[in-house]
Structure formats: structure tokens, C-alpha cells
Amino acid sequence: METLISTFISKYNYWGYIILMMIGLYAMMVKNNLVKKIIGMNIFQTAIILFYISIGAKKGASIPIITHAFNAAPVSIHPAGYINPLPHVLMLTAIVVAVATLGVALAVIVIIYQRYETLELDEILKIRKETG
């Protein structure tokens, strides 16, 4: 029990990302309005970004920029003094991918609205069934 509480408290970042991700997944699957599904998709992808950034954290470390005065030798570079740069690099890519997918999804929603005059899933399915 003691270890369970201590793991729960020490890894709260990871619990947070799981809850965010499940909120996003639920919104994507269940919501009726297409824009709400897109918002759920965005929450889902953001939760994964949070997970990756949490991997890179280090206790007591500073940002991954090596401080040195101009033309002076840099201060000693010890890996424990800087956080892990690789997840940040990967997540720059993932953020851009999320934005790009959001752009294309919104363009598709604009076309759907122009065609069906509504953005509710059940109404669109009804219109499609009526027009064959």
C-alpha cells in the first residue's frame, strides 16, 4: 500500500497524460459534432506530446543550452546538468504533424459543411441515407 501511494504521487505526470489521452480518445469516438471530434483528436495528440516530454525530465537539471561566455571556454559539460534533448526534438516534429493534420481535417470539415449544411454526425448520416 505504501509503495502504491508513493508510486502514485511520484509519477503523477504519467497519470495526467493517461487521463488526458483517454478524454481525447473518448471525444473522438463518441461525440456527435465533427468539430468536437477534431478537438478530441488534438487533445489526444497533445497528451502523447506530454508523455514524451515527461521522459526527458531530470531532477535538478537545466535547459539544454550550454552556457558559455563569448569566446570563453564553456563550463564543464556534465550530462546530469542538462535535461534530455532528444524527446524535445521528437516532439517538435510531433507538434508540427498535429497542426498539419488539424489543418487538413478542418479543410475537410469545410467541404462537408458546404455539401451537407450541417456538422452533426447523425444528421449527415440521415441525409446520406435519404439521397442514396
Place this chain on the structure above:
Amino acid sequence: MKLIGLISVILCGGLLFFGVTDFPGWGDPASPASTHVSPYYIQNTLADTSVPNIVTAVLADYRGYDTLGETTVIFTAAIACFFLLRFTRRLEPKERFYRHVPTGITLRISHGGKLPVESEAFERIDSLWSPHDVIIKTTCRLVVPFIQLFALYVIAHGHYSPGGGFQGGVILGAAMILYALSYDLRSALLRMSEKIGAIFCATGVFIYAGTGALCLLSGLNFLDYSALATVFGGDPVAARSHGIFAVEIGVGMTVMAAMIWIYYNLSSAGKHDEGL
């Protein structure tokens, strides 16, 4: 659908919670992620590339190919929005309504009639878009050049402070979008037309791939910036630093143009007549 959604969310969440119990501690400097590959980056970036910002060095040099892919992704999104939405045929409305401001008379001009000259005295009242306030217009007009200057600083200073091509490009794009929001889409289109945006978009990512191809032509592998030392002279470490800068410029151009282009297409649903 709600039931399927609930069940899959519970299953998925349960599986994830199950996985978390075995994670290494959060923030542990001895975790595998912090001890296997990344110490090399932290210790050797300054010696290999003379760039203090480790994230920029990894992004544009060690894993530069991923960044090329990422720039291609944003270019793809811009082209896809253009492909899906752009509507080039003009839909002329049947009649237009103008108001003569000094006297308050409303004019109705049918299709084919002579339209009044563009001046302050005649105001169009049939479009859905309403012009913005003088305060908003003036404030944004004062602020936009400083935003653009800051964005150029972010791109250029990506070597020494948090920043780089993506971040600066987004700020540049945001500056233009602010101008389009505070004035109207037509004024923004006058300043930066769609054609210029498309050319910038393609040129930026072409600069990135072109730098890599230049390294290829010099005999080394793709995106190996030390090949630039043989082409332009100088030592490989400085060549890497300059190579990173060159690709950051390319990335900034593409991201700026892509953001503006996507905004033009999305906000006007492809017609490019009135924005938000």
C-alpha cells in the same frame, strides 16, 4: 457508439495504467532514456557543431532528416488545403448595395451596372464582413513590424537561445495573420498574394533538400554539412554551424508561407474574398 467508446477507453486506459507501474522513476538521471544515447549529444554538440543550443543541433544536424520530413509535412498540409478548398471561379452576386456616407442614401446596383469609384464616400453594405475599429487597426499596424522583427530574431538566434526555424516561422505567419484579421483579407492578399506564398513554401523546403543534395554532390552522405566545408572553404565545425543556419532559414520560410496559405484558404473557404 457510446458503449463501444466507453469500453475501448476503459480497456486502453487500463492497459496504460498497467504499463505505468513499471516505468523508471520520473526525473531519474539514471533512467535508460537519459543514459544511452543523449549523453553523447550533450557532451559532443559544442565540439562537433559549435552550436550551444543542443536541441537545435540535434534537430537540424544529428536528426536533420526527420526535420526535412517535418517540413515536408507542413508543406503537404498547405498544398492539401489549397487542393481541397480553392475555388477559382468568381461568383458575382446579382446586385450590390452601397451607402453614400455623407447623405445616407442607399444605392442598389444590378449586375452589369456601373459600380461607384473606390473612395471613402461609398461604403458597401451587402457583404457579411464588418470592418474593424480604428483602434484595432492602428494598434495592430504599429505592432506587426515588431512581431516580424522578433520572429527574425528567433530564427537567427536559434543557435544560442530557444528558437529556430519552426518557432520563428510560426511567429512570422502569425504576424501576417494578425494583419489579415485586423484589416481584411483583401489587404493582406495585396501585400502577400497566394502566388508568392506558394513560391515561398516550395522554395523554403527546396533550400533544405537542396543543402542536403549539395552535400551529396560533394561526395559525402545526404545532409552531411561538413561537405559544405569543401565547397565553401573553412573547417567542418563552422560548416556545420552554417549548414544548420541555412536549413533553419529554409524551414522558417516554408512554415511562414504554409501558415499564411492555410489561413487564406480556411478562413475564406477557398474563395479569397472575405476573411474572418
Place this chain on the structure above:
Amino acid sequence: MAQQLPILLVVAPLMAAFLVPIVGWWNKRLCYPLAVAALAAPLVCTLGILKQVMAGGGFSYHLGGWSPPWGIEYALDYLNSFVLVIISIVSFIVTIYSKESVRSELPDKITPFYTLLLLMVTGLLGMTVSGDAFNVFVFLEISSLSCYGLIAIGSDGAPFATFRYIIMGTIGASFYLLGVGYLYLVTGTLNMADLARLLPQLYASRVVLTAGIFLLVGIGIKMALFPLHAWLPGAYTYAPSTVSAMVAPLYTKVAAYLLIRIMFTVFQPAFFIEVIPATTLLSWLAAIAMLVGSIYAIAQSDLKRMLSYSVVAQIGYIALGIGLANRLGLSGALLHILNEAFTKGCVFLVAGAIVFKLKSCRLENFNNLYRKMPFTMSAFTIGTFSMIGIPPTSGFFSKLYLLLGSVAAGNWIFVAVLLVSTLLNVVYFFRVIQLASFEKPMPDYARITPYETVAMDEVPLSMQIPIQLMAAGILLSGIFSSRILSAVIVHIIPKSFTP
């Protein structure tokens, strides 16, 4: 030059994709030759790579000059080169076909169409050739985004089908990213060879277990494995003809390649057979997919929709071969990837030709089609025979190996399912041939009036040649299948597999 081949095959279509908007704005008619020339380069490069791999074994290419795991690595081996050759041949042939088809369906959007098409092929090639797990994700997203754009422009129900595809595809790609993140958490590296070295000690960890499950589900969504296939029929039916013909043979098969890569190279086969019984689950889902796909296909009255359900069924075949996890089964799956590329390419190109001439694909309009378009329909007949599995087409050999693999695994239910689904394939394909051969739905025995003469009204040559090339590819890959097996496929099977 020879060692730069792996990067040239991705850089050539990529740079052409950036040139096409600029060139196209200046003169629209230059887009098509530029696209064809840009896709001829990967064809040459992949054949060169295959020759190099067959001569000297696998080799790797370090991007940026950094050795792995600090830089990105391209790892070429038999599996890679095999799938790369397939992608480059099929994409080249379909791009030749695209000229007339795009001009009739999307006359005012030619420039962005070719840009997106080139970007999609770049994404597929980059996904296949990469040896770095995160790089695969980036190129997966390139191909997905261009695919969404290309499909959404189609007719009728295309935007709605694309929306569903976007939602499901994003879930799939994000699950893949999550799986890679979990693997990174416990090993610290993203390179596939490095992961393969570090993971075996960690198989007991729950994190690796979760990672394996998420990777499988994510790739399963992209592969359209039952029950995650809901996006596929709508997306492939309403897309423009060239897009269907490009995406259907390639996209899900590259996802299948990624599945083989993850299951058998990054993780040892023993992990997915013993630790989590994924191969058993995969083979049962595949069996259900084969039956469900074929049954749904029988009920359709639109040719492209029928073919889309057939794709779902054929993915079931490939997944069955992977799930059997023995020498014969995996050979069958790999041969079936080759077979599917040519067969689906052929039948979707024929469907595009029919749409070009008849403006619709509904089966009730198909009467007298064999007389109007004899060459096209004869290629369709060859494609049909391959789908059913009649020698000497390649379909026969891949199904034979899948049957032998099921027998070797001792699983007679799969043998029965394979035979039943073949019979179901016969039902719906022969129905199309019957409808297209005769003047009226049923042959008329009590003929009073003479047969009406029907003029031959074939599609233009730029569409006809690719269709015949695909049909020739089906026959050639069937006739030479034993050569392909002994030269290439036998080296792909992991050593630990028993026949």
C-alpha cells in the same frame, strides 16, 4: 554513386514534389512529364539496390554522416528491397496512367494533384527504407496527409469518408508513436537494430508488453485489419480513379511490411508467439477478415466498392500468413504482397478505365462491356483469375503457400476458411464477368432479333499500356514465383521459423 542509391530514391520524388507547384504555375502541361520522370528514378534506384542486396547481403546508409544510434540510419536488407521494388514499379505504372484520367476527372487541379501524388509515393518509399522508428512515423504522416487530401477531392461521399479516415488514421499513427515512445523509455534509443539488440533482456517488463500491444493496434488500423477496417471501403470507393489505383495496391501493404518489421526484426518472433499470443489472435482475426470481406463484397452493386471489400479480404490473407509464423506461411504472405500489388493495381486501373468511359461503376451498366473494351476487360479477366487463384497467375502460388502453411501449423480451420473464401471470390468476380460479357443479364437462348453490333470504344493508349503492363506483371510474377522465392523471399524468413 552506388552507395547513395538509398537516399536518391527518396530525394528524387521529394524534390520533384517541390518543383511541381512552381513549374505547374508556369505551365500546367509540364506537371505530368515531371512526375513520370521523377518516379522513373526510384524505379532505377530500387532495382539497383535489390541487385546490390542479392549480391552482397544487407547494407546500411548513414544520413548526415552520423553513425547510428546518434544519427538516422537506412538499413537495407531483403525485406526492404523486395517491398521497395514493388512500390516503385506500381507507382510508376499508375503515374503513366494518370494523364487522361486526371484530365477527365479533375481538370482544374492538375498541379496540386501531382504534388500530392509525388508526396504520397515519397512517404511510402521513405517508410519502407528507413531503419529508425521515429523516421518511419514522419514518413507515415507524409503519406497519410497527402492521402487524405487526394481522397477528399473525390465524388459524392468522399469528404465524409475522408473524415472518418482522418480520425481512424490519426488514432493509428498516434498509437504507433506511443508504442515507439514506450520503447524509447526503457531502452533510450530509436534505431531499429539497436532496439533489437536491447529489447530481449526486457521482455518481462510491462512497459515492453504495452508497447507491443499499442504498436500492433496502431499498425493494424493503418493496415485495415478486421475489425479496424471501417475506414477502407468508403475511402477507396469515392476517391478519384488514379488515387484508388495508387493507394489500394500499396498503402495497406506497406503497413503490412511495417508489421513484419516490428514483429520479426525489432522484436524477436518468440515475443509475439509466446509472451503475448499476438500471432494466434492475428491469424484468427485474419480468418474472420477473409470471410467478412468476401461476404460484404458479394452484396455490393458498385465495382469499386466491391473491390474495396476485396482489399479487406486480401489483407486477411496477408495477416494470416504473418500470424501463422512458420516458413511456408510467411513466404505465402510475402508472395501475396507482390501478388496484391499487381492484381489490385490491375483491377483498380480497369475500374478507372470503366469510369472514364461510362462515367460510373455500377454493375447494372456493364452489359456488352467485353465487346466495347476487349483489351481492358481481358486484363480484368487475368486480374480476376489471380484474385481467385488460378495458375499460372501469381495468386495461385501465394494461396498455395498459405494453404501449405496452414497445413504445416496443423490448423485445418484455416484451410477450410481459405477454401471457402476462394469460393466466395469466385462468386462475386464471375458475377462481374457474366454481367460484362452478355447483352442482357442472362444469356438469351430464345433469340429472335440478331445480336446488336457494338463498336469497340477503348480507352486511350496512355491508359491502356499501364493496364496491360499490370496484367503482364501478374503473369510474370506467377511464372517466376519460384525464382523470386528462392532468390529473395527465403532470405527474409527469420531463422527460428520451422516450416
